[in-house]
Amino acid sequence: MTHSKPIAVYPGSFDPLHLGHVDIARRAAGIFQRVIVAVLANTDKQGLLPFPERVRVIRETFAGSPQVEVASFSGLLVDFMRQSGARVMIRGMRAVSDFEYEFQLALMNRRLWPEVETVFLTPNEEFTYLSSRVIKEIWTLGGDVSSFVPAPVLRALETLPRPAAPGGRAK
Numbered sequence: 001m002t003h004s005k006p007i008a009v010y011p012g013s014f015d016p017l018h019l020g021h022v023d024i025a026r027r028a029a030g031i032f033q034r035v036i037v038a039v040l041a042n043t044d045k046q047g048l049l050p051f052p053e054r055v056r057v058i059r060e061t062f063a064g065s066p067q068v069e070v071a072s073f074s075g076l077l078v079d080f081m082r083q084s085g086a087r088v089m090i091r092g093m094r095a096v097s098d099f100e101y102e103f104q105l106a107l108m109n110r111r112l113w114p115e116v117e118t119v120f121l122t123p124n125e126e127f128t129y130l131s132s133r134v135i136k137e138i139w140t141l142g143g144d145v146s147s148f149v150p151a152p153v154l155r156a157l158e159t160l161p162r163p164a165a166p167g168g169r170a171k
Contacts, residue, residue, distance in 0.1 A: 005033035008088040008119070009081050011073075013040045015047040016153050017058050018135055020127035024092045028121060029067035036084055037062065041074040048136050049156055060152035078113040093120045094128045 010025050014037070021037075028035045039055050047054055055072050062068040073080040081089065089109065091102050106118035123130070130148055139145050139157060146154055 005031070006088050007034045007036065007084065007086040008032040008090050009036045009038045009077070009084060009086045010090040010092075011038040011040060011077050011080075013042055013045070013047065013132070014058055015045075015054060015132050016049060016135060016139075016149055016157065017054070017061060018127075018130045018132060018149050018153075020092065020094070020123040020130040022061060022150055023123050023127050024090065024121050025062065025068055026065060028090045028119075029065060031119075032088065033067070035068050035090065036086060037068060037070045038077070038080060038084075039070065039072045040077075041072050048139065049153075049160070053156055057150075057152040057156045061150045076112065078109055078116055081116060082113065087115050087117060089116060089118045091118055091120050093122055094131070 008028055008031075010021075010028060012021065014021055025035055025037055037058060039051075039058060041051055049057065051072070055070065059070045062070055071080075071084070077089070081087065089106075091106070093099060093102055102118075102120065109116050109118065122128070135145050135148050138148075140162065142162060145157070149157070
């Protein structure tokens with residue numbers, strides 16, 4: 001009896017997408033039939049990149065990865081997963097400090113949809129320190145993020161005006 005590999009969803013705001021996210025998505029694509037990078041349209045938060053631009057650069061980043069698809073969603077993730085035919089959710093876990101939040105989220109999602117399975121993947125060691133929050137902070141303070149984000153994200157960021165750096169100089 002043959003079983004086809006399941007479809008997985010890798011959800012997040014990806015604001016901005018960084019190399020740790022890319023690592024997790026590409027490694028998951030080697031495990032699952034297909035990975036859908038599901039970009040949350042969070043209307044409550046102002047993103048670093050405008051939402052349509054964020055989705056565009058994420059698509060550009062994964063253009064050469066046929067098993068990775070990029071889609072946007074709003075509302076409950078489990079509803080998006082059902083509509084996509086996915087039963088597996090991928091979550092990246094950098095450190096033990098991520099576990100409590102991720103574990104609670106996995107249990108809540110299973111409560112909402114008992115068929116969902118959450119798979120935790122750790123990034124390659126070189127990416128364990130990356131977080132979108134820290135990258136945003138470095139960028140807004142005038143720092144260089146080129147070694148943290150894929151080229152399409154960097155090109156999009158470079159089109160944005162930066163706020164004044166400490167000391168009053170805008171970059």
